[in-house]
Amino acid sequence: MQLEDIMQSADRPLASQRSEVGKIRRKNEAEILRAATLxxxxxxxxGVRIAEVAEEAGLPKANIYYYFTSKEAIYTGILRKLISGWDEALEEIRADREPREALEAYVRAKLDYGRRNPEESRLFAAELQSGGPFLSDADREHMREATDKRVTIVEGWIANGRMRPVNPRHLFIILWSATQFYIDSDKLACDALRVPEMTDDDYQDAAATILETVIGSVIPTA
Amino acid sequence: MQLEDIMQSADRPLASQRSEVGKIRRKNEAEILRAATLxxxxxxxxGVRIAEVAEEAGLPKANIYYYFTSKEAIYTGILRKLISGWDEALEEIRADREPREALEAYVRAKLDYGRRNPEESRLFAAELQSGGPFLSDADREHMREATDKRVTIVEGWIANGRMRPVNPRHLFIILWSATQFYIDSDKLACDALRVPEMTDDDYQDAAATILETVIGSVIPTA
DNA sequence: CAATAAACTGACCAGATGGTCAGTCATTGA
DNA sequence: TCAATGACTGACCATCTGGTCAGTTTATTG
Incomplete structure (x- = not known):
């Protein structure tokens, strides 16, 4: 987490001189990011005014601008942190694992990450769904490479006959969208579907359903 | 489509007197709604300024306010139209049909509707995902009832042994989120997954994948 | 205990934006 | 042809909001 990048560089002209960032600074920046993410x-x-962020963070508005150069800087700062989370779950998909095991681990990791970081997760998904206007080309490229790598792995599994022939990208789409849906589920769409507050059991249930219906069908019962 | 509801009622004090709404009015209102939806x-x-809507519609800003009382009125006007689309696809799920056939028809109907109305579809999904702040209680209730009805049907199928035991709500979540993902797919998330422009073939492919992986697994191969 | 740097803030500003309105032009029905 | 109503619009306004800044307070350090 390189907070420096999104800070006013002018504020710390000689960053190398003091390796330790001020305690107050660290605390307040974290607080601002938390409030902004929420x-x-x-x-x-x-839909967010920095005045709101300030209030949520318990700081006067001008103080926000002491730590961050602009509204956009706060937003992209959050986003950068999240890119790394994008492939965290994907790491589970490795060629040396059994397909079922790997896909299962992916789904559980994704649900788990979303469970622990619901705001961040939703923010990231919303950014993607709106076309990623704040994502850099490098970010996009990174995501594409991470995906391509796993597509190749799945294609290998299929070639080995360890998985039924399925379009790997479409498989990932189904898994990604389904897990994301559960993560965002404290919102209305689930209200309509009467899956109200997601409890731990609900998450287990969700994982189980995805595993059974999606993964189960692409793995041949040896 | 009752446009009257979202119009300035003062503009047509005696609506009953003239059953035919002015041609110009009809045309411009439709144009404004089209622009706004986009x-x-x-x-x-x-994220939208009515000045933008005006430009997109090719009308001066003040003219927008001649037809609609407020920005919110335009938005909720669009939304109301969409509620009816919510269950259009769900209609396919009827107790008298074969489960596989019904679910397949649902997926195809949903994809098809999204294909034909991508903007509306995305708008509606975004509204749901942000918690539906502009949906009325009646709208929510309507959606819940529509869903409940189909859940009952699926439960019936399961009781009859025509479907494997699966949580129906979760099944719908997977189907809904997956189809929605494809509909929104001209956006970035698919860029990352390298499923670029969705062609007709892609839609066929998507439908096939969903059908195979999700539906195929819940229908026992008699 | 200076003195220097970090942290903070009330007050302010320029531009944007939703919305209004008084008055003009166009259409239509008698 | 002539009201009367519908359609239209330039100009304007109140408010909001991202962002600035000059100056003050608090912490750190030699």
Whole structure:
């Protein structure tokens, strides 16, 4: 987490001189990011006023601008942190594992990450769904490479006959969208479907259903 | 489509007197809604200025307010139209049909509707995902009932042994989120997954994958 | 205990944006 | 042809909001 990148560089002209960032600074920046993440995930970039962020963070508005150069800097700062989470779950998919085991681990990792970081997760998904206007080309490229790598692995499994022939990208789409749906489920769409508050049991249930219906069908019962 | 509801009622004090709404009015209102839908679906409620809507519709801003009382009125007007689309696809799920056939028809109907109305579809999904702040209680209740009805049907199929025992709500979640993902797929998330422009073939492929992986696994091979 | 740097903040500003309105032009029905 | 109503619009306004800044307070350090 390189907070420096999203800070006013002018504020710390000689960063190398003091390896330790001020305690107050560290605390307040974290608090601002927390508040901003919460609000951005709910209302999107345009739907949030920095005055709100300030209030949520318990700081005067001008103080926000002491730590961050702009509203956009806060947003992209959050986003950068999340890119690394994108492939965290994907790491589970390795050629040396059994397909069922690997896909299962992926689903559980994704659900688990979302469970632990619901705001961040929703923020990231919303950013993707709106076309990623704040993602850099490098970010996109990174995500594409991470995906391509796993597609190749799945193709290998299929070639080995360890998986039924299925379009790997479409498989990932189903897994990604389904898990994301559960993560965002404290929102209304689930209200309509009457899956109200997601409890631990519900998450288990969700994972089980995805595993059975999706994964189960692409793995031949040896 | 009752446009009257979202119009300035003061403009037509005696609606009953003339059953035919002015041609110009009809045309311009439709044009405004089209423009607004396009923009709202891209940028969300907060992300759109009515000046943009005006430009997109090719009308001066003040003219927008001649037809609609407020920005919110335009938005909720669009939304109301969409509620009816919510169950259009769900209609396919009827107790008298074969489960596989019904679920397949549902997926194809949903994909097809999204294909034909991508903006509306995305707008609606975004509204749901942000917690439906502009949906009325009646709208929510309507959606819940529509879902409940189909859950009962699926439960019946399971009781009859025509479907494997699966949580029906979770099954719908997987189907809904997966299809929605494809509909929104001209956006970045698919860029990362390298499923670029969705062609007709891609839609066929998507439908096939969903059918195979999800539906295929819940229907016992008699 | 200076003195230097970090942390903080009330007050302010420029531009944007939703919305209004008084008045003009166009259409239509008698 | 002539009201009367519908359609339209330039100009305007109140408010909001991202962002600035000059100056003050608090912490750190030699």
């Amino acid at each position: 609000l951005f995930s709910k209302n999107g970039f345009q | 923009l709202f679906s891209k940028n969300g409620f907060q």
